Amino acid sequence: MTQHVRGVIAPGKDQPVRTETIVVPDPGPGEAVVEVRACGVCHTDLHYREGGINDDFPFLLGHEAAGVVESVGEGVSEVAPGDFVVLNWRAVCGQCRACARGRPWYCFDTHNAEQPMTLTDGTPLSPALGIGAFAEKTLVAAGQCTKVPETAPEVAGLLGCGVMAGIGAAINTGQVSRGDSVAVIGCGGVGDAAIAGSRLAGAARVIAVDIDDRKLATARELGATHTVNSRQTDPITAVRELTGGFGADVVIEAVGRPETYEQAFYARDLAGTVVLVGVPTPDMKLELPLLDVFGRGGSLKSSWYGDCLPSRDFPMLIDLHRQGRLDLAPFVTEKINLDQVEEAFAKMHTGEVLRSVVMF
Numbered sequence: 001m002t003q004h005v006r007g008v009i010a011p012g013k014d015q016p017v018r019t020e021t022i023v024v025p026d027p028g029p030g031e032a033v034v035e036v037r038a039c040g041v042c043h044t045d046l047h048y049r050e051g052g053i054n055d056d057f058p059f060l061l062g063h064e065a066a067g068v069v070e071s072v073g074e075g076v077s078e079v080a081p082g083d084f085v086v087l088n089w090r091a092v093c094g095q096c097r098a099c100a101r102g103r104p105w106y107c108f109d110t111h112n113a114e115q116p117m118t119l120t121d122g123t124p125l126s127p128a129l130g131i132g133a134f135a136e137k138t139l140v141a142a143g144q145c146t147k148v149p150e151t152a153p154e155v156a157g158l159l160g161c162g163v164m165a166g167i168g169a170a171i172n173t174g175q176v177s178r179g180d181s182v183a184v185i186g187c188g189g190v191g192d193a194a195i196a197g198s199r200l201a202g203a204a205r206v207i208a209v210d211i212d213d214r215k216l217a218t219a220r221e222l223g224a225t226h227t228v229n230s231r232q233t234d235p236i237t238a239v240r241e242l243t244g245g246f247g248a249d250v251v252i253e254a255v256g257r258p259e260t261y262e263q264a265f266y267a268r269d270l271a272g273t274v275v276l277v278g279v280p281t282p283d284m285k286l287e288l289p290l291l292d293v294f295g296r297g298g299s300l301k302s303s304w305y306g307d308c309l310p311s312r313d314f315p316m317l318i319d320l321h322r323q324g325r326l327d328l329a330p331f332v333t334e335k336i337n338l339d340q341v342e343e344a345f346a347k348m349h350t351g352e353v354l355r356s357v358v359m360f
């Protein structure tokens with residue numbers, strides 16, 4: 001028995017998205033159908049729509065979601081109907097070399113649901129990041145569902161992508177510790193989450209760097225102790241001045257450009273850590289004097305999905321939120337409905353919205 005629900009699809013390269021009727025099959029072995037409660041609009045959804053990720057149109061967009069498990073297929077033990085869950089990009093195998101070494105975010109054998117969701121004429125849909133949650137219901141691999149304490153779905157869903165990437169960059173990849181000084185370059189949703197994560201980890205100084213004063217104002221609300229507008233002030237000099245001449249213990253790059261990678265490299269203290277979260281494009285290159293790479297020591301680490309363990313990190317962050325120790329509400333700028341996704345994409349360019357979240 002299949003179900004018909006409403007969902008937002010990207011029909012072709014650079015074409016506006018539209019709401020269509022989607023056919024969701026019953027869950028097969030190892031799969032689950034989730035009733036979506038909230039799904040944030042992320043840049044990656046726009047990249048799919050622009051054809052910047054691959055050409056497997058039509059896409060069923062949406063991947064930053066929380067919902068309630070409706071039904072599960074054969075052999076599913078991770079979750080049960082009625083569980084409140086946050087969705088993640090890919091179920092991991094639990095057995096490969098990466099999983100065995102406790103780094104499942106590099107799993108060699110990840111998977112999504114095997115059965116396709118389709119349009120009513122049978123055209124298969126490619127779910128964004130294997131999720132496709134701009135839909136009333138979606139089919140995923142059960143391992144993509146993490147049970148979490150019941151909380152506002154618009155907040156829980158944030159953990160499925162950008163906010164987890166930012167918080168995880170600080171606490172998992174950067175290992176920010178009590179008393180550290182941290183600089184965050186680029187204060188969009190991901191950078192702001194890195195700021196919140198740094199505060200959570202007890203950083204003494206959190207220096208926010210951006211080219212837009214409005215972003216710096218929000219960064220301050222989320223816990224930045226100092227702000228630097230890098231259009232007006234050289235950020236390397238500014239970060240050094242704010243850290244007694246040394247540079248930050250941890251610098252988190254959340255833009256994804258050569259000039260900001262370079263700033264991150266030089267804004268850290270000798271032997272400090274640079275965490276790279278911003279995703280560059282294939283043509284970008286970084287040139288650094290090898291003597292600086294050698295002589296400055298420390299480490300350059302990229303952060304993949306905040307190097308998170310969903311089963312450890314999602315419930316933990318929701319607990320902290322429920323206790324009032326991690327304020328995630330400011331990340332939700334507006335709540336919208338399914339038919340407003342295209343408008344939300346347009347708003348991304350104005351820089352006024354951290355997250356538009358589709359509510360069901």
Ligand code: APR
Pocket residue numbers: 043162165185186187188189190191209210211212215230254255256257259260277278279280
């Ligand atoms: N220097 C400093 N800040 C910059 C610069 C620059 N040269 N260029 C842009 N910014 C700022 C923007 O003003 C904005 O506040 O970087 C921020 C980027 O934010 P968003 O566009 O909202 O992007 P976000 O969703 O936070 O993602 C940032 O992380 O996961 C990756 O793919 C993602 O590469 C992207 C990055």
Ligand code: ZN
Pocket residue numbers: 042043044045063064161162
């Ligand atoms: Zn995303």
Ligand code: ZN
Pocket residue numbers: 092093094095096097098099100104107108109110
């Ligand atoms: Zn694995």
